[in-house]
Structures are given as structure tokens and as C-alpha cells.
Amino acid sequence: xxxxxxxxxxxxxxxxxxxxxxxxxxxxxxxxxxxxxxxxxxxxxxxxxxxxxxxxxxxxxxxxxxxxxxxxxxxxxxxxxxxxxxxxxxxxxxxxxxxxxxxxxxxxxxxxxxxxxxxxxxxxxxxxxxxxxxxxxxxxxxxxxxxxxxxxxxxxxxxxxxxxxxxxxxxxxxxxxxxxxxxxxxxxxxxxxxxxxxxxxxxxxxxxxxxxxxxxxxxxxxxxxxxxxxxxxxxxxxxxxxxxxxxxxxxxxxxxxxxxxxxxxxxxxxxxxxxxxxxxxxxxxxxxxxxxxxxxxxxxxxxxxxxxxxxxxxxxxxxxxxxxxxxxxxxxxxxxxxxxxxxxxxxxxxxxxxxxxxxxxxxxxxxxxxxxxxxxxxxxxxxxxxxxxxxxxxxxxxxxxxxxxxxxxxxxxxxxxxxxxxxxxxxxxxxxxxxxxxxxxxxxxxxxxxxxxxxxxxxxx
Amino acid sequence: xxxxxxxxxxxxxxxxxxxxxxxxxxxxxxxxxxxxxxxxxxxxxxxxxxxxxxxxxxxxxxxxxxxxxxxxxxxxxxxxxxxxxxxxxxxxxxxxxxxxxxxxxxxxxxxxxxxxxxxxxxxxxxxxxxxxxxxxxxxxxxxxxxxxxxxxxxxxxxxxxxxxxxxxxxxxxxxxxxxxxxxxxxxxxxxxxxxxxxxxxxxxxxxxxxxxxxxxxxxxxxxxxxxxxxxxxxxxxxxxxxxxxxxxxxxxxxxxxxxxxxxxxxxxxxxxxxxxxxxxxxxxxxxxxxxxxxxxxxxxxxxxxxxxxxxxxxxxxxxxxxxxxxxxxxxxxxxxxxxxxxxxxxxxxxxxxxxxxxxxxxxxxxxxxxxxxxxxxxxxxxxxxxxxxxxxxxxxxxxxxxxxxxxxxxxxxxxxxxxxxxxxxxxxxxxxxxxxxxxxxxxxxxxxxxxxxxxxx
Numbered sequence: 001x002x003x004x005x006x007x008x009x010x011x012x013x014x015x016x017x018x019x020x021x022x023x024x025x026x027x028x029x030x031x032x033x034x035x036x037x038x039x040x041x042x043x044x045x046x047x048x049x050x051x052x053x054x055x056x057x058x059x060x061x062x063x064x065x066x067x068x069x070x071x072x073x074x075x076x077x078x079x080x081x082x083x084x085x086x087x088x089x090x091x092x093x094x095x096x097x098x099x100x101x102x103x104x105x106x107x108x109x110x111x112x113x114x115x116x117x118x119x120x121x122x123x124x125x126x127x128x129x130x131x132x133x134x135x136x137x138x139x140x141x142x143x144x145x146x147x148x149x150x151x152x153x154x155x156x157x158x159x160x161x162x163x164x165x166x167x168x169x170x171x172x173x174x175x176x177x178x179x180x181x182x183x184x185x186x187x188x189x190x191x192x193x194x195x196x197x198x199x200x201x202x203x204x205x206x207x208x209x210x211x212x213x214x215x216x217x218x219x220x221x222x223x224x225x226x227x228x229x230x231x232x233x234x235x236x237x238x239x240x241x242x243x244x245x246x247x248x249x250x251x252x253x254x255x256x257x258x259x260x261x262x263x264x265x266x267x268x269x270x271x272x273x274x275x276x277x278x279x280x281x282x283x284x285x286x287x288x289x290x291x292x293x294x295x296x297x298x299x300x301x302x303x304x305x306x307x308x309x310x311x312x313x314x315x316x317x318x319x320x321x322x323x324x325x326x327x328x329x330x331x332x333x334x335x336x337x338x339x340x341x342x343x344x345x346x347x348x349x350x351x352x353x354x355x356x357x358x359x360x361x362x363x364x365x366x367x368x369x370x371x372x373x374x375x376x377x378x379x380x381x382x383x384x385x386x387x388x389x390x391x392x393x394x395x396x397x398x399x400x401x402x403x404x405x406x407x408x409x410x411x412x413x414x415x416x417x418x419x420x421x422x423x424x425x426x427x428x429x430x431x432x433x434x435x436x437x438x439x440x441x442x443x444x445x446x447x448x449x450x451x452x453x454x455x456x457x458x459x460x461x
Numbered sequence: 462x463x464x465x466x467x468x469x470x471x472x473x474x475x476x477x478x479x480x481x482x483x484x485x486x487x488x489x490x491x492x493x494x495x496x497x498x499x500x501x502x503x504x505x506x507x508x509x510x511x512x513x514x515x516x517x518x519x520x521x522x523x524x525x526x527x528x529x530x531x532x533x534x535x536x537x538x539x540x541x542x543x544x545x546x547x548x549x550x551x552x553x554x555x556x557x558x559x560x561x562x563x564x565x566x567x568x569x570x571x572x573x574x575x576x577x578x579x580x581x582x583x584x585x586x587x588x589x590x591x592x593x594x595x596x597x598x599x600x601x602x603x604x605x606x607x608x609x610x611x612x613x614x615x616x617x618x619x620x621x622x623x624x625x626x627x628x629x630x631x632x633x634x635x636x637x638x639x640x641x642x643x644x645x646x647x648x649x650x651x652x653x654x655x656x657x658x659x660x661x662x663x664x665x666x667x668x669x670x671x672x673x674x675x676x677x678x679x680x681x682x683x684x685x686x687x688x689x690x691x692x693x694x695x696x697x698x699x700x701x702x703x704x705x706x707x708x709x710x711x712x713x714x715x716x717x718x719x720x721x722x723x724x725x726x727x728x729x730x731x732x733x734x735x736x737x738x739x740x741x742x743x744x745x746x747x748x749x750x751x752x753x754x755x756x757x758x759x760x761x762x763x764x765x766x767x768x769x770x771x772x773x774x775x776x777x778x779x780x781x782x783x784x785x786x787x788x789x790x791x792x793x794x795x796x797x798x799x800x801x802x803x804x805x806x807x808x809x810x811x812x813x814x815x816x817x818x819x820x821x822x823x824x825x826x827x828x829x830x831x832x833x834x835x836x837x838x839x840x841x842x843x844x845x846x847x848x849x850x851x852x853x854x855x856x857x858x859x860x861x862x863x864x865x866x867x868x869x870x871x872x873x874x875x876x877x878x879x880x881x882x883x884x885x886x887x888x889x890x891x892x893x894x895x896x897x898x899x900x901x902x903x904x905x906x907x908x909x910x911x912x913x914x915x916x917x918x
Contacts, residue, residue, distance in 0.1 A: 068766065163814040167728055173720035174729070177741040177788065180781050184752060187759030250518040257515025270519055277526045279900060281842025283871045284893050287878045288529050291886065322525040329522075353504055355511035376747060383749020385845035390878060410751050414848055417758065435755040439748065446747040447740075 003130055007060050010137055015053040018145030022048030025152045039159035047158040050165055051148030056141040063133040071129060075122045083114045098122050188439060191432035198426040199227045204433055206230065210396035210407075212416060212427045227430055229437070231396040235313065235406030239388060240381040242317025242402055243324055247377060250321075251328025252370065256362075258329075259336050260354055278326035286390030289319035294391055301403060309405040311393035317402065320387050324377050331376065335369020335453075336362060368452050375449035379442040385410040409434050533890045533897075540891025543679035543692065544639040545631040546605060546668060548584040552617065552624045556580060560624070572618050577610040578602075581632070588673075589664060600661055604668075606633035608681075608693040631675065636691040636884035638665060642674060645887075656883075682891060686857045687873065691884035694877070696892050698859040702772055702852075702867035703841060705860060709776020710783060710840050715833055717780075718787030719822070722829075725788070726795040727817050746785035753782040754849025762850060769851035770866040778846045783836040790832020794825040827914035834907040838900050844871040870896050 023045035030037055037044070072095060076084065085091050094115060101119035152158070196204070207228015254274070258267055294315035301308030308314070339362055347357040363370070393405030394415060416431035491497060554560075556575050563571055585601050586592065592601050609632035616630075617623055637656045640646050642665070652659050668674050686698030721742075729735040757778030761767045767774050798821050806816040822829075847853075852872050860867035868876070870892065877889040 159812065163812060166814055167724075170720045170724035170728060173717050174722075174724040174738050174788075176717055176721060176784060177738050177745060180745055180756070180784070181741045183760055184748070184756045187756055188752075191759060250521050253515045253518035254522055257512070257519055261512050261515055262519075270523065273523055273526060277522065279838070279842075279904060280526075280529070281844070281871055281896060281900070283842070283844045283874050283878075284529070284533065284897070287874065287889055287893065288532060290878060292528065292532050322522070322529075325522045325525070353508045355508045356504070358511070379747060380749075383751065385749070385751045385848075386875065389845075389848075390875065410749070410845070413751060413755070414845070417755075417849055418851075418853055432755060432759075435752055439752050442747065442749055442752075443744060446744050449747075450743055 004064075007134065007137060010134065011053050011056045011060070011141055014056065014138070014141035014145055015049040018048035018052040018148055019045035021145070022149045022152045025149055026154070026158075029152070029154050035154040037154050038157050043158040043162050044152045044156070046162045047156070048145055048148030048152065050162065051151075052141050052145035054165075055144045056137045059140050060133065060137050063129070063136075067126070067129055067133075071122060071125045074125055075118055078121050079114060079118050094118075102126065184439060188432055188436040191429055192436045195426060195429035195433045198429065203227060204229050204430075208398055210412075212412075212430055227426065227433075229409075229434065231398040232407055232409055232412055232434070233437075234398055234400070235392075235396065236382055236408040236410075238313050238400060238402065238406055239317045239320060239392060239408055240378060242314060243320035243381045244374070244378065246318055246321025247324035247328050248374060251325045251377075252332050254325070255329045255332040255336060256358055259333060260358060274326045274329060277322070278330070280323075282323065282384060282386040283390070285319050285323050286386040286388075289315055289387055289391035293319050306403060308403045309393065311391060311405040312403050313392065313406045314402040316388050316392040319391060320381055320384055323384070323387065324381060327380060328373055328377050331373030332366070332370050335366040335373065338369065339365045368455065372449040372453035375445045375452070379445035379449070382445075383410065383438060383442050385414060389414050409438050413438075533893050535890075536887045537890030537892075537894035539643055539645070539887040540682055540894075541679050542643070542676050543681065544634040544642045545675050545677050546634045546638070547629055547631050547673040547675070548581065548605070548609075549587065549627055549629050550580055550584045550613065551587075551627040552613075553580060553583065554625050557617075557624050560621075568621075569618075572621065573614065575614070575617070577613040577617075580613055581605055581609050589667070597660065600658060601664065604635055604638050604661060604664060606635050606692045607690055608633050608688075631677070633681070633692050634674070636882065639692055640884055640887075641665060642669075642676065645883075682888070686859050687855060687868065687876070688857060689855075691880075691882050691888055694885070694888055696870065696873060696895055698856060699868050699870045699873035699892070700895070702775075702856075702860050703869040703871075705772035705863055705867065706775040706779060706847075706869055707837055707841060709773055709863060710779040711833075711837060713777065713780035714783045714787050714836070718784050718833070719791050719829055721784075722788045722791030722795055723817055723822060726792050727821065728813070742785050742788050746789060749845075750782055750843055751845040751849065753778055754846030756781065757846060757850045768864050768866070770854045770856070770868075771864045772860060772867050772869075773863040774850050775847050775852050775867075775869060776863075778850055779840040779843060782843065782846060783840045786836040786839065787829075787833055790835070791825070791829045794828025794832065795821060797828060798824045824916075827910055831907045831911045831915070834903050834910070838903040838907075841903070842871055842896065842900060844869075844875055847872050848875070870899070 023041050026037055026041050026044035029035065075098060076095070085094055097115045098118045099122065101116060102123040204227050207226065208230045209226045209228045210231050211226050254270075258270065262270065294310060294312065297312055297315045297318070298308045298310055301312075343361055343365055344357060347361040352360070388408045388411050392408060392411055394407055394411065395405055396407050396412075397404055399406060413431045413434050416427055416434075556577075556579055557571060560568060560571055582598070582602055585605065586598070589601060592598055612632055613630075634642070637646075638661075641657055641662070646655060646657070657665075665674070681693065682695045684697050685693065685695030688694040721738075725735065725738065725742075729738075757774060761774045761777055762769060767777075802820050802824065803816050806820045807813075811819065847869055852868055853876060854866060854868070855876070856866050856868050858865075874889055874892045874896065877885045877892060
């Protein structure tokens with residue numbers, strides 16, 4: 001970290017010096033003569049500063065991204081090939097040991113003389129590499145600054161150049177959104193591909209038995225390792241369904257009540273309260289579900305003579321429903337208030353009561369928006385993690401009974417990835433396959449919802 | 462179009478302009494007919510029913526909120542108080558044998574390694590001299606938190622002259638004693654259902670009678686890191702972890718988000734590429750947070766080999782997650798700046814970039830900051846992505862830097878909620894209260910900013 005700071009400090013100081021010199025040179029050039037600067041003096045300063053900083057940053061970035069690989073292969077090359085482990089996994093462990101020793105950390109028990117010597121080499125290489133980079137960054141920074149300062153002339157269009165760079169930077173920032181999407185898709189698809197090498201895709205998509213316990217050792221018993229995800233999908237849909245049954249009527253009705261019936265005083269009180277409901281972190285809902293709702297559901301079940309699992313789908317679904325109420329309510333509110341007032345007045349004018357107007361005019365007119373909001377809410381419920389992790393079960397039961405424990409996609413992702421398995425096991429890779437499924441399903445829902453809402457909005461504008 | 466209120470109407474009764482009454486009766490008579498009155502009554506009843514349903518819906522939603530807050534509040538309040546026990550500790554010189562002849566280095570070692578448990582034990586046994594037997598003594602020692610030893614060590618290390626003297630000290634009680642003393646353990650439970658035995662309860666009674674038990678403000682809860690012992694566990698480590706994480710998130714997401722928003726609003730040509738960016742931004746805002754966790758795991762940990770469990774990685778992951786939110790809110794704020802400002806600046810000779818940097822962005826800044834704070838508040842409450850990048854590890858130390866292993870406030874809540882000890886329930890609720898407190902402050906600041914600085918054009 002401090003090395004990085006040193007690099008950054010070097011670059012900024014050089015850029016600062018470049019700025020100052022270029023600005024002074026620009027002012028000096030016009031101090032005597034009749035010539036006038038084409039841009040404000042500061043732009044000449046920025047011009048030289050950019051010339052100094054950008055190449056230097058590029059050099060530093062190249063080193064920082066290449067260093068681990070280069071140092072690793074150089075270190076390994078220095079170790080006699082005979083004393084290196086052949087197994088790739090063990091080699092990785094060896095490299096990790098070397099890295100840890102080199103950073104002054106603790107190595108695993110298998111560290112030996114070879115590793116120690118390699119670690120010395122590793123540390124030396126790293127130090128030398130860093131020193132070389134610092135020197136190179138300094139040289140490039142100075143050269144850039146000199147080049148930039150020397151090009152400063154009154155007739156140079158410094159502002160145009162600087163602004164061009166700035167606009168390019170802004171463009172790059174906005175492509176981040178695309179890069180993130182590409183990153184998500186690539187990382188998920190890549191790992192999922194490796195998963196499907198081990199487990200056929202058809203078994204994953206259509207299998208009805210989920211039991212991801214893979215063996216740590218080949219001879220271990222109890223490794224069932226079957227990856228049929230149907231029970232998980234069904235469980236997810238069950239909990240989502242319960243949440244929707246709770247959230248849609250309550251959310252929609254409260255949005256309608258707020259717009260048509262509530263006095264402005266009631267509205268001023270209830271709206272912020274609903275916003276609080278929306279702002280409560282999901283982990284708090286999860287705690288609430290596990291501590292209060294699940295036992296309450298179980299006792300209520302026992303009271304009417306039903307046996308309810310202690311981690312029932314009902315409890316998780318109920319709490320998720322409460323969480324989604326403000327979401328549905330605010331989205332329905334938006335689409336209801338977007339209905340032109342003339343439709344409402346027309347309905348009143350024909351003698352309809354308020355509820356008749358709402359049911360036969362407002363809601364049908366706002367339906368696309370409401371459906372869009374519903375789809376977004378479904379997408380949110382499917383992707384919701386903490387409530388189900390804390391209140392729903394781990395057992396992948398294939399059932400539609402809300403009183404039993406079911407598991408969901410997000411629960412499985414969390415349990416598969418927070419364990420101690422090595423990263424390449426089909427167990428951890430399965431999490432990425434589930435993640436890809438989750439991403440695709442929510443993507444389809446979001447695109448559908450956004451396009452419905454967009455089309456609807458155009459209708460009345 | 463199906464209308465429930467109309468299908469409810471009696472078939473015989475004529476709705477307004479219905480077929481049955483056409484021609485022969487005047488409109489006034491028709492409205493006054495018994496069928497019509499009945500029909501009207503039904504319609505009004507339906508109206509009232511509908512309104513009641515709306516009221517019930519709001520009531521249910523608010524009931525959910527009320528129960529949630531009441532549960533957390535009632536439990537969490539207890540986490541801010543802790544039970545202490547007064548012991549007359551004799552700092553027995555025998556425990557520190559050899560201290561006089563030791564060199565300075567050895568002295569520190571001796572002081573650090575001395576058997577402070579023995580001091581606690583003998584102090585307790587002096588209070589209850591008639592306790593006999595190993596298991597009874599262990600039960601007696603169980604009344605005092607294991608943190609009491611560390612407390613004594615800190616005192617002696619700070620002031621070695623204590624050795625050989627006797628001091629009345631308040632030390633932390635065990636978490637079960639704490640719960641019992643706060644009245645959280647029901648008295649009706651039989652001995653087998655309690656964590657404390659009848660014998661221990663009688664000792665507690667004895668201590669209470671002699672004024673050796675008290676409830677104090679739980680400073681420890683706010684100043685220490687996590688611990689396996691509920692009475693020693695605190696949230697400071699998690700708060701620092703969350704803070705470091707948010708610093709990373711803010712330094713990455715804010716400049717990127719505002720730049721992207723400025724580009725999309727002010728410079729971007731309307732073409733396919735811009736549309737693609739827009740579609741991506743809108744979709745990313747609705748992608749489940751756990752997917753960002755998977756991205757962080759695959760990219761930052763497995764590809765770039767950044768340290769696991771570190772605020773650096775957590776902050777980067779949350780930055781990717783909040784970026785779309787910040788872009789969207791910043792665009793709205795930039796869009797709200799009226800075109801006349803831009804035209805005036807252009808008219809006075811400003812370049813497009815100058816218009817944006819000198820006029821549009823400063824005017825949009827209150828709205829941008831409001832959106833950013835709300836995005837940060839969301840990031841502060843987010844748990845799932847942090848689980849993916851390993852911030853669930855048990856970390857007892859308060860993190861000192863961006864690459865240290867650390868946890869975050871919501872993750873700490875998750876971890877404590879998963880702990881089997883009942884005493885962690887109140888710790889969890891206390892941590893939730895602190896988290897909600899931070900969120901209220903952040904959102905309150907956002908609302909204040911909006912009220913104070915945002916201009917309606």
C-alpha cells in the first residue's frame with residue numbers, strides 16, 4: 001500500500017511541477033510581446049501536467065498488473081526444477097508459502113529450505129522490480145513534463161487538448177457500466193462452464209436431487225455430490241410466491257389509499273414510515289424473521305394442530321413480503337399518479353364512486369406500470385439473500401408446502417461459498433452456476449419490467 | 462371490462478338507464494325506487510369496504526414495522542448495559558514470584574503471563590468460603606467473565622505497585638449472570654432448562670444482597686472487537702471495518718458515477734452505444750447484490766489475488782454495486798439544472814466542458830450528494846456481497862488498514878444472529894440499533910441537504 005502511495009506521490013509531484021512551469025512559461029511568453037494566449041494560463045499548466053502524469057500512470061499500471069506473474073515465474077525459474085512439486089495444486093501452495101514468507105507472514109507447515117531460499121529471491125525481485133518501476137515512472141514523468149512544457153506556445157490550443165482528454169476520461173467512466181456487466185457475465189459463464197465440465201447441464205437444470213456434499217478425499221464416504229437444482233428453484237419460487245401474496249395486495253392497496261383516501265396529514269406521517277420500512281437493511285429483516293416470525297408461525301401452527309418446520313418457507317416468505325411492501329407501494333404509486341387526471345374526472349362525472357373509479361378506470365390504466373413494478377419486485381425477491389439465509393432452511397426439499405423448510409438459490413450460493421472447500425471443487429463451482437441462473441432470470445425480469453414501464457410512460461406523455 | 466360492483470347488483474334491479482324501467486317512469490321515480498336505493502346502498506357499502514381494506518393494508522405494513530422496531534429496540538437496549546461484580550482482589554505476591562529479581566524484559570513477560578485466573582479464583586473463594594469440590598468451584602468461577610483476568614492484567618501492567626495490596630474492583634460478570642440479573646431468564650424454568658444451576662443462583666442472590674452486583678453502561682460494547690464470549694464482544698471492530706469499506710466505496714463510486722452521469726447527460730450523442738450504456742446502468746441497478754459478490758469473488762480475489770476479508774475488496778465490490786445508483790441519481794440532478802444556465806454560460810463564451818464543470822455540476826451537486834449519501838447508506842446496510850468475499854471470518858482485532866482482515870457492521874449482525882448463545886440476541890439487537898442509528902443519520906443528512914440546498918427552478 002505504501003509503495004502504491006509512493007508511486008502516486010511521485011506522479012503527482014511531477015505533474016504539479018509540470019503544471020507550474022508550463023503556466024509560468026505561457027505567461028512569460030506573452031508578458032513582453034503583443035501576442036495573446038489562446039487559452040487561459042491554467043490550461044497550459046494542465047496540458048503539461050497531463051503529459052507528465054498519463055504516461056507515468058500507464059507505466060505504473062503496466063508494472064502493477066504484470067508484476068505478480070513476472071516475479072512468480074522468475075522466482076520459480078531460480079529454484080532447481082527437481083525440488084519443485086509437480087502437482088499444480090501443490091505448486092500453487094508452494095508459491096503461496098513463498099509469498100507469505102516474503103511478506104514476513106507465516107508459512108504452512110510444509111515450508112522448507114527451498115521455500116525459504118525462493119522467498120528471499122522473491123522478496124529481492126519484488127524490491128528490485130519496484131525500484132526499477134519507481135525510477136522508470138520518475139524518468140517518464142520528467143520526460144513528459146519537459147515535453148509538455150516545451151510545447152507551450154501562445155498559439156497552442158491548450159484548452160481544446162485538455163478538454164479532449166477530459167471528455168475521453170468521462171466517456172471511459174461511463175463505459176464502466178458495460179464493463180461491469182461484461183465482468184459479471186464473463187466470470188459467471190467461465191466458472192459455470194467449468195462446473196458443467198464436471199456435472200452435465202441437464203442434470204443441473206432438470207435433476208430433482210440436490211446434495212452438494214463432495215468428498216474432500218477420494219476415499220471418503222458420505223459424498224453424494226448430486227446437483228439437481230429443481231428443488232432449489234421450486235423453493236425459491238415458493239418463498240417468492242408467498243412474499244408476493246403478502247406484498248402485492250398490501251402494497252397496492254396502501255398506494256391506492258395514500259393517493260385517493262388519506263388526508264394529507266396521514267400521508268405526511270405514513271409515507272416516511274413506509275420509507276423507513278424500505279430503508280431497513282435486509283440483515284435486520286433476517287434477524288426479525290429468525291427471532292420472532294419463525295417461532296410465531298410455528299406456535300400458531302401447533303395451536304391449530306399443524307406441524308410446522310422451525311425454518312418454514314412461510315416465515316421467510318412473510319418477512320420478505322413485508323420487506324417488499326414499500327417497493328410495490330412506491331412503484332404502484334408512481335404509475336397511479338401518472339394516470340391523467342382527466343380519466344379520473346371523467347369517471348367521477350359519470351357518477352362512479354371512488355372505489356369504482358379506481359377499480360375500473362385507474363388500475364386498468366395504470367396496469368402496465370403496476371405489472372412492471374410487480375416484475376421488479378419478483379426479481380428482488382428472487383435475489384434477496386439475507387432473509388432466506390437466516391430464516392429459510394438448508395435442506396433441499398422438493399415441496400410446495402409452505403409449512404416445510406425449503407432452500408433457495410441465494411441460500412445455496414452463500415452456503416456453498418462460505419465453506420472451507422477448495423475453489424475448484426464442483427461444490428463451489430455449483431454456486432457460480434446458480435449465480436448465473438439467478439443473474440439471467442433477474443435480467444429477463446428487469447428487462448421485461450423496464451420495457452413495459454417505458455412503453456406505458458410514452459403512452460400518456 | 463368486468464366490474465365487481467356491477468355484477469353484484471341484483472339482476473332485477475335496474476342500474477341507471479337499465480332496460481326494465483325505460484319509458485314508463487320518470488328519472489326521479491327511478492332513482493327513488495327501492496331497487497335503486499338498495500343498489501346505491503350496495504355501492505356505498507363496497508366503497509366503504511374498499512376504504513377499510515386500504516386502511517388495513519397500511520395498518521398491516523406499519524404493524525410489521527412497529528413489531529420489528531419494538532423487538533429490536535427492547536432487546537437492543539439491554540446490550541448497552543452490562544452486569545458487573547465487585548471482587549476484593551488480593552494481588553498475591555506469590556502469583557508474581559520472582560518479579561523483584563527479574564530484568565526489565567523478563568518483568569514484562571512475567572506480568573503478562575502471571576496467573577490472573579488464580580487471583581479471581583481466590584477472591585471468589587474468599588467470598589464463598591464454604592464452597593467445596595472441583596465442580597462447585599468451577600461453577601463459582603463461572604459467574605465471572607473470562608475477561609476479568611485480562612482486566613486484572615491490564616491494571617497490574619499499568620501499575621505494578623498494586624502487587625501485595627487488596628483492592629475492591631468491579632469486574633465483568635459472565636453473560637448468563639448478566640442475562641439473569643437483567644431479568645431475561647424466566648424464574649419458572651426448572652434447573653435443567655437453565656444455564657445457571659440453583660447453586661449458582663443462590664450465590665448470585667448472596668452477591669446481590671451484599672451489594673456486589675451492579676448494572677453499568679456497557680462501554681466495552683462500543684470499544685472492543687468481536688469475541689466468542691458475549692459479555693466481551695463489541696462492535697468497534699465492525700464499525701471500523703464498515704467505515705474503511707465505505708471509504709473505498711466512496712472514493713471509487715463517487716468520481717466514476719458523477720463522471721459517467723455528466724457524460725451521459727451532457728456530452729453523449731444519441732446513438733446505439735449510449736443506449737447500450739443506459740440499458741446496462743438500468744439493469745445493473747436491479748441486479749441482485751449477491752451477484753456483485755460473486756463478481757468480486759471471481760475478479761478481485763481469484764483473478765487479482767487481493768487479500769480475502771479485507772475492507773479494500775469489500776469496498777471495491779460495494780462500489781460496483783452502488784455505481785448504478787449514483788449514476789442514476791446524479792443524472793436526475795444534472796437534468797434538473799435548467800437549460801437557461803447552460804445557454805447563458807455558452808453565450809458568455811464558456812466551452813461545453815467549462816459549462817459543465819463550472820456551472821452545471823456545482824448547481825447539481827446538492828442533488829448528487831443526496832443520491833450519493835443514499836447510495837452509501839444502502840452500501841452500509843448490505844451484507845450478501847460481503848459474505849461472498851470472505852468478510853464473514855471471525856475477526857477479534859480492530860482492523861488497522863484497508864488490507865487487514867475485517868468484518869462489517871451488518872456482517873457482524875449476521876454472525877451474532879447465528880451464534881447459539883442466547884446472550885448474543887441482545888448483542889445482535891444492540892448492533893442493529895447502532896446500524897439503524899448510522900442509517901438514520903445518513904438519510905437525515907441527505908434530507909437536510911436536499912431541503913437546504915436544492916433549488917426548484
